[in-house]
Amino acid sequence: MPRTIWSGAISFGLVTVPIHVLSATENHSIQFHQYHLEDMARIRTRKICELDGRPVPNAEIGKGYEYARDQVVAVTDEELRDLPLPTAKAIEIEAFVPLDSVDPLRIAEGYYLAPDGQVAAKPYKLLRQALERSSKVAVAKYAWSGRERLGLLRVREDAIVLHAMRWPDEIRDPAELLPAPVEVAEDEIEGALALMEMMSRDDLDGPEFRDTYTEALAKIIEAKKEHTPFPQAPEPEQPGKVMDLMAALQESVSKARASRGEDADVHEMPEPKKKKDTVKKTAEKKQPAKKTAAKKAAAKKTTPGRRPRSA
Template identity: 55%
Template sequence: MLHVRSIWNGAISFGLVSIPIKLVNATESHSISFRQIHTEDMGRIRYRKVCELEDREVSTAEIGKGYEDADGTIIPITDDDLAHLPLPTAKTIEIVAFVPTDRIDPLQMDAAYYLAAGGAPAAKPYTLLREAFKRSQKVAIAKFALRGRERLGMLRVVGDAIALHGLLWPDEVRAPEGLAPDTKVTVNDKELDLADALMDTLGEIDLEDLHDEYREALEEVVAAKAAGEAPPEAPEPAKTGKVLDLMAALEKSVKAAKESRGEEAEAEVRQMPARKSARSTPKQAGGKKSTSTAKKTPAKKTTAKTAKSTQGTKKTTTSKSTATKKTAAKKTAAKKATSRKRTA
C-alpha cells in the first residue's frame, strides 16, 4: 500500500501493555463527484462562509467551534479544550474484552482503519498482539475517541496488520420490528430444495472479480460528452415473462443460472422423490446415470416383441404382394385367351 497520511496518533492499551500506533484509512472512495454549476454559463456555484453579524465572508483561519446552549448562547470550544478531554480514550484505543468473531453483529460495522506500529519500540508488542489474535481466533472490543466523540471498535488481523473497525453503539442499531411479513406463509420442502439448488448453482464468487459498473458507465458518458460525441445508449433490458408461480420462478432461475455458467440446463436440480409415471426414470443431478437395472429386462422383452411384430409384418406384406402378382398374371392370361377366340 502506498504511503498514506495518518489521521490519528495514539496507542493500543490492553492490561499494562501499551503499543504506540498510527491510524490510517483502510478504505477509499472511487465514486465520481459532480460540481454544481450555473446551467446558462457553466459558472461554478460555491458556498461562501459568511459571518451573520458582520455580513462578510470569513477565512478558514477565523472559523472555530462553538456549542449552542438551550437559550441560544454560544459557548466556544477550542482544539486545546478537545485535546485535554477528561477521557481515558482521548488518545488511547482501550481494549475492554476479547470475544469470538460471531459475537459481532454485521449491522454494527462502520468505517475501517489500519493500525500501523508507531516506530521501532512498538514492533515487539504489536507483533505479540497480532499473533495472539491469530492463535486465539478472537477479536478485541475496544473504545476510542475520534473526530469529536467516543466510539466503539473491533480489532482483528488482516494480513500482517491489525485493523480497527468502527462499530455502532448497540442503541444506534434499530430493531427490525414490523418489517417481516405479517401474513402467515407456509414454505414446503420442494420449494426449499429448489431454493437450495439455486444457491448451489450460483455458487461462490471471488470478490476481486466484482467492479463498479455504474462508475465505468458514467466515465463513458463523461468521455463521450468531452469529445463532443453522443453519449452511449443504455442496452435494452432483458425481457422476462411474468411468473406468478413460485416453483416455476425458482425452476427458471436455476435453469438461467446453469445456462449462464455453461452447464446443462436440463439436468435435474437434486434427487426428488420418484413420481408415478409411465416414462422411464430421468437422470440424476449432475448428469450421472442411474445404476438401477430393475427396468432393463422389460426393455429387452419390449424390443423382442417389436422385432417379432416387424418380422410378422414383413411376412404378411410379402405374401400379399405375391398373391397380388399371381392374380394379375391369371387375369392377363384369361384376356389373351378371350382375344384369340374372337379372332378365330
C-alpha cells in the same frame, strides 16, 4: 501512501503499542461539482453569519451546543482534546470476543493500524499473532473527532485493522419493518437453496463484482470530451410476468445454470406438492362404495314380485 489520520497507541493490559492510523479504503466514484450553466463557472458554498449576513472565515468559526432555544455554550478544540478520558490518547482494548458474535450491522468503516517506528514492531507483532492464534477479535474504545467510539480490531494480511463500531443503542429495531407472518412451503425453501447453490462462488474476485455504473459514466465523459457518439447501452432485460414462487425459482435456476455453461437438467428442482393428487386418491378410495350401491339397485330390479293368493 495514505496520510496519517491519528497517532496514538493500542493499550493491551500493560502492553502499549505505538501506532498511527491510516484509511484502509478509498473511493473510486467519479465526483461531480456544481457549475453555473450560463458560463460554466464553479459554484462555491460560503459560510454566512445569520446575524450580519457576511461571509465568515474559518478562523472565526468554532463549535457550540444549543441546550435551549437561542442558548448556546461554546466548546473549544483545546477543551475537547483535554477531556479526562483514557481513550483520548489510546485505543483501549476492553475485551476479546468471537467474530461471529458481532452483528455485522454494527461494523462500519475500516482503518489500518501501522506500527509507529521500530520500537513498536515487536509489541505490534505480539498482538497480531495473539489475535491470529486465538481466532478472536478485540473490542476497544477510542476517542476521535469529539466523541468516544467503539472499535473492533482484527488481522488482515499481517496488518491489524480497526473497524469503527456503532453503539448498541444506535441500531434500529427491525420489528416495525417486517410484514405480517406468512407460511413458506418446504419445497419452496428447497428451491431457494438450489438457486443459492447455483449462485455460490468461492470468493468475490469474479468479473461480475465490478462497478459498471462508474465504467459507463467514464465512457460518457470521455465521449463528450472527444465529441464522439455515446456508447450504446445494452437493452435492459424485460421483467417477466409475476408468477408463483416455485415457477420463479425454477426459471432462476435454469438461467443461473445457463450463465455458467451447465446443462439446465443436471439437478432436479423439488416438485411442488399438488392438492389435486390428494383429492383424486380420496375419490378412488370411495369408488367401491358406489359399486356396492349399484349392485343392490340391480338386485331389486331382478327380484320377482310375490304371487297373489288364490281365492
